[in-house]
Amino acid sequence: MSSVSPIQIPSRLPLLLTHEGVLLPGSTMRTSVDSARNLQLVRSRLLKGTSLQSTILGVIPNTPDPASDAQDLPPLHRIGTAALAVQVVGSNWPKPHYTLLITGLCRFQIVQVLKEKPYPIAEVEQLDRLEEFPNTCKMREELGELSEQFYKYAVQLVEMLDMSVPAVAKLRRLLDSLPREALPDILTSIIRTSNKEKLQILDAVSLEERFKMTIPLLVRQIEGLKLLQKTRKPKQDDDKRVIAIRPIRRITHISGTLEDEDEDEDNDDIVMLEKKIRTSSMPEQAHKVCVKEIKRLKKMPQSMPEYALTRNYLELMVELPWNKSTTDRLDIRAARILLDNDHYAMEKLKKRVLEYxxxxxxxxxxxxxxxxxxxxxxVGKTSVGRSVAKTLGREFHRIALGGVCDQSDIRGHRRTYVGSMPGRIINGLKTVGVNNPVFLLDEVDKLGKSLQGDPAAALLEVLDPEQNHNFTDHYLNVAFDLSQVLFIATANTTATIPAALLDRMEIIQVPGYTQEEKIEIAHRHLIPKQLEQHGLTPQQIQIPQVTTLDIITRYTREAGVRSLDRKLGAICRAVAVKVAEGQHKEAKLDRSDVTEREGCREHILEDEKPESISDTTDLALPPEMPILIDFHALKDILGPPMYEMEVSQRLSQPGVAIGLAWTPLGGEIMFVEASRMDGEGQLTLTGQLGDVMKESAHLAISWLRSNAKKYQLTNAFGSFDLLDNTDIHLHFPAGAVTKDGPSAGVTIVTCLASLFSGRLVRSDVAMTGEITLRGLVLPVGGIKDKVLAAHRAGLKQVIIPRRNEKDLEGIPGNVRQDLSFVTASCLDEVLNAAFDGGFTVKTRPGLLNSKL
Ligand SMILES: Nc1ncnc2c1ncn2[C@@H]1O[C@H](COP(=O)(O)OP(=O)(O)OP(=O)(O)O)[C@@H](O)[C@H]1O
Known part of the structure; x- marks a missing residue:
């Protein structure tokens, strides 16, 4: 407790803007933080560091509350208190906020605000310093009198105050040992004064002024207490405590400076809370805990940080849906209709969901x-999850697990932790308000791990039907029955799902869509949804299927329809602006085009309803004329196409071949490029390749070297030893993306065969397959996604390993019609199919060109 500070505060302080209460040096205050600026400050300065004590905050009082979240910084009180946060307690109820316990160190004044966002930082000047204490004799004398007078009142008042209040007891103990100049601030915060009075004391930078201003406050308090002691006679010893606490409040009420309402409201809330606990249908164990906690709460002074913590806890406990559930309405026929209505294609997924x-x-x-x-x-994984909830008549809640690497995200923090909160499961239950929702655990493949424990292990308990009726969140510390919750998970790949979790789940693959499916999805679902979201009607905008195809092929390159949906959204926004402006014109948005068509428009208008035309604008059309989105309009709105058919261009030189890759985002075509140069037989590989892929490259070169004579392949010096005085560089573009796996083997062989033969690989062929040193082609995974990628890229032929032939059955009919498939069991067959006129010199030409 010292207001005249021997400490040196930094010259820059992050500012905590408060609008209730005034923190004075040497005192402690509880303050609630919920504005965006203050929340940011707490998160980045107090919760990230190792110790709370290492951050000094500048607490600025009297900031207008609502404006504190506004864009611009509100006018700031010039003088503030440098403070340390002693405790931070977080809660999400009724909205995210923290309760801070802060201790004032010394006054400072703002010199200039250096930064406003995300929270203000200011250059400051420290005001309270020991050396400030008067050093001229006269002043010391004057102050000596003042300080004696002040001290006399202070002793008298402290004697009269209630000793059961910890701060009073401490003050009485330390009154003599505290520096005299620290007392005005401390006493002003202990006695009941209004915020305005506290603010005046804070602004009183000179010590003399502070003594002068505090004395009347002490006298007022002493008089009030005397008055009260006369009017109220304590009956028993026990009553003393109550009376001793109350006089301060009563008297201040008489003097009109204090508001009792806050505390009364709090007391009302506690009564309400107690009633809710009594009437709640929570299990016995939880009920017992609540009863115990509310008893503690009632005894706790509100200034104790634990008060807020316990109250938040109890509020959560009564809010949780211990016994509240929705009634399932499960009608399989209705479910089938609903799933079909909401989702086009995805037959396998829908079938499995219906079986389930x-x-x-x-x-x-x-x-x-x-x-x-x-x-x-x-591809609609989340959206199917939502439909499942709809068919069952259950609440739906999505829990994003991407990047979660702390198990307390799932299971909550123990209440003893600073900023403790319940985990995402309990929070989700509170949000939906029933105990049997559908929880979609999104992106289980992106769970992380850290020193704070493995969240996958916590999820195991959540998902295990044998254990989850007794799920204990660390924050709640009582069991909650999760057995009624229906969990559905989604992932982009199974490769990174922790094995124990994978073991508990049934994997249903949801492949990417073909172009035709995407067009259907766009016209049946995405466009109507976007129109509705943008307040448009089908009479106002017309998007023909060719335009949708243009968006799919030239503006997006994806397995699902997310980008397509976004592009449609952009189109609808542009049209909404036009409609709102009343400038209906065919989507060619440039004026010259409109003028060109003017004659034709006049003609239409004469035949129809001339009165519906606006006379004021030459661009006006009848309102019912839809805005047509053709390719020109598309370019106006979305800009030039992002993807052009570049395939044939890139294959215009020997040493390039197209492979097919599988990624968690779907299938993709992948170019492999090779070049040779004089050297010493080195092989350089670039494009962030994994070990398996590097080995494939070595295998490919060895196989080609051993078969160079057979195929008449020579290096620049005419030697069949391809690496003789020659270096080879193989590159896999999209150099920033890591690639691995054995399936590029056939593509590397084809690319090198092209390089050394000087022949071009066919520009409409893509391939996939693992190779062996002996030239066999082995099966690989992800065939369906790879074939769809080749189709998307407009290729005509796909070479796959023969043992993958069975995988072609899952390929949609229209894709099979557009593509021809070559199934190969050895590299001879691959090369024959990849080059026009075949590649083999001494063997039979390729035979397996089968159109499926
Ligand atoms: N077959 C479909 N029929 C109708 N709409 C679809 C279909 N597939 C996807 N959509 C729509 O595409 C949008 C994106 O789908 P969703 O968010 O469900 O994808 P997701 O597979 O969950 O993606 P992520 O893995 O990124 O979460 C949604 O608006 C969804 O309704």
Missing amino acids: LAVRQLKNNLKGPILCFVGPPG
Whole structure:
């Protein structure tokens, strides 16, 4: 407790803007933080560092409250208190906020605000310093009198105050030892004074002024207490405590400076809380805990930091849906219709979901496997999860797990931690308000791990039907029954899902869409949804299917429909502006085009309803004329196409071939480029390749070297030893993306065969397959996604390993019609198919060109 500060504060301080209460040096205050600026400050300065004590804050009082979240910084009180945060307690109820316990160190004044966002930082000047204490004799004398007078009142008042209040007891103990100049601030915060009075004391930079201003406050308090002691006679010893606490409040009430309402409201809230606990249907164990906690709460002074913590806890406990659930309405026929209405294609997924629901209906329990939808982004995994909830009549809640690497994200923090909160599962239950929602655990493949424990292990307990009826969140510290919750997971790949979790889930693959499917999805679902979101009607905008195809092929390159949806959104926004402006014209948005068509428009208008035309603008058309989105309009709105058919261009030189790759985002075509130069037989590989891919490159070169004579392949010096005085460089473009896996083997061989033969690889062929040193072609995964990628890129032929032939069955009919497939079991067959007129010199030409 010292207001005249021997400490040196930094010259720059982050500012905490408060609008209630005034923190004075040497005192402690509880303040609630909920504005965006203050929340940012707490998160980045107090919760990130190792110790709270290492950050000094500048607390600025009297900031207008609502404006504190506005864009511009509100006018700031010039003088503030440098402070340390002693405790931070977080809560999400009724909105995210923190309660800080802060201790004032010394006054400072703002010299200039250096930064306003995300929270203000100011250059400051420290005001309270020991050396400030008067050093002229006269002043010391004057102050000596003042300080004696002040001290006399201070002793008298402290004697009268209630000793059961910890701050009073401490003050009485330390009164003699505290520096005299620190007392005005400390006493002003202990006695009940208004914020205005506290602010005046804070602004009183000179010590003399402070003594002068505090004395009347002490006298007022002493008089009030005397008056009260006369009017109220304590009956028993016990009552003394109550009375001793109350006089301060009563008297200040008489003097009109204090508001009792806050505390009364708090007391009302506690009564309400107690009532809610009594009437809540929580299990016995939870009820017992609540009763115990509310008893503690009632005894706690509100200034104790634990008060807020306990109250938040109890509020969460009564809010949780311990016994509240929705009634399932499971009608398989209705479910089928709903799934079909909401989603085009995805037959396999819909079938499996219906089976799952049917079994649940018959068995009437939830102890089945957890479904996990695995597929590229934007193929509708989340949206199917939402439909499942809709068919069951259940609440839906999505829990994003991407990047979660702390198990307390799932299971909550213990309440003893600073800023403790419940985990995402309990928070989700509070949000939906029922105990049987559908929880979509999004992106289980992106769970991380850290020193704070493994979140996957916590999820195991959540998902295990044998354990989850007793799930204990660390914050709640009592069991919550999760057995009624229906969990569905989604992921982009199974490769990174922790094995134990994978074991508990049934994986349903959701592959990417073909162009035709995307067009259907766009016209049946995405466009109507976007129109509705933008307040447009089908009469106002017309997007023909050719335009949709243009968006798909020239503005997006994806397995799902997320980008397509975004582009459609951009188009609708542009049209909404035009409609709102009343400038209906055919989507060619440039004026010259409109003028060109003017004659034709006049003609239409004469035949129709001339009165509906605006006379004021030559651009006006009848309102019912839809805005047509053709390719020109597309360019106006979305800019020039992002993807042009570059394939044939890139294959215009020997040493380039197209491979097919599988990524968690779906299939992709991948160019492989090779060049040779004089050297010493070195092989350089670039493009962020993994070990397996590097080995494929070595295998390919060895195979070609051993077969160079057979194919008449020579280096620049005419030697069949291809690496003789020659270096080779192989590059896999998109150099920033890491690539691995054996399936590029056939592409590397083809690319090098092209380089050394000087022949061009066919520009409409893509291939995939693992190779062996003996020239065999082995099967690979992801065939369906790879074939769809080749189709998207407009290629005509796909070479796959023969043993993958069975995978072609899952390919949609129209894609099979557009593509021809070559199934190869050895590299001879691959090369024959990849080069026009075949490649083999001494063997039979390729034979397996089968159109499926
Ligand atoms: N087959 C479909 N029929 C109708 N709409 C679809 C279909 N597939 C996707 N969509 C729509 O595409 C959008 C993106 O889908 P969603 O968010 O469900 O993808 P996701 O697979 O969950 O992606 P992510 O893995 O990135 O979360 C949604 O608006 C969804 O309704």
